[in-house]
Amino acid sequence: MENSGNDRHRNYGSLQASYTLGSNQFTVQYGQASSWSGFAGVGDSGAWMGTFSYNLHLSKHTQLYALYTRLNNGSNAAYQLGGDPAAHAVPTLRNQHSVALGMWTNF
Known part of the structure; x- marks a missing residue:
């Protein structure tokens, strides 16, 4: 697709760190996307995302x-949180937040 007018790409890098104290686990993740490159590249399209998570180990299965x-x-x-494929077209979603709470169990 080179020189077709449709080729573009961007690099994404991330770092993650975890700390465990007894049954508590804290994790931080940071990722950043560069701007689009290539023949159909779009400038200023970079984005960053950060996540902080806490896990409480109730048992080895839960x-x-x-x-x-x-x-x-x-x-x-065009990055988005959630499942709406048209969300990137809404300017108010440039900065998004998400919170999740839950529990999981392995049997």
């Missing part, structure tokens, strides 16, 4: 968890 995610899109970025 955990409670809570996490908070913040997504900041660049002016032309």
Whole structure:
């Protein structure tokens, strides 16, 4: 597709760190996307996303968890939280937040 007018790409990198204290586990993740590159590249499309999560290990099979995610899109970025494929077209969703609470069990 090179030189077709449709080729574009961007790189994404992330870091993650976890700390466990007894039955408590804390995790931080940060990721950043660069601007689009290539023949059909779009400038200023970078975005970053950070997540903080907490897990409480109730047993070796059961955990409670809570996490908070913040997504900041660049002016032309198409990243979105949730499942709405048209969300990137809504300018108010440039900066998005998400909270999740839950429990899981392995049998």
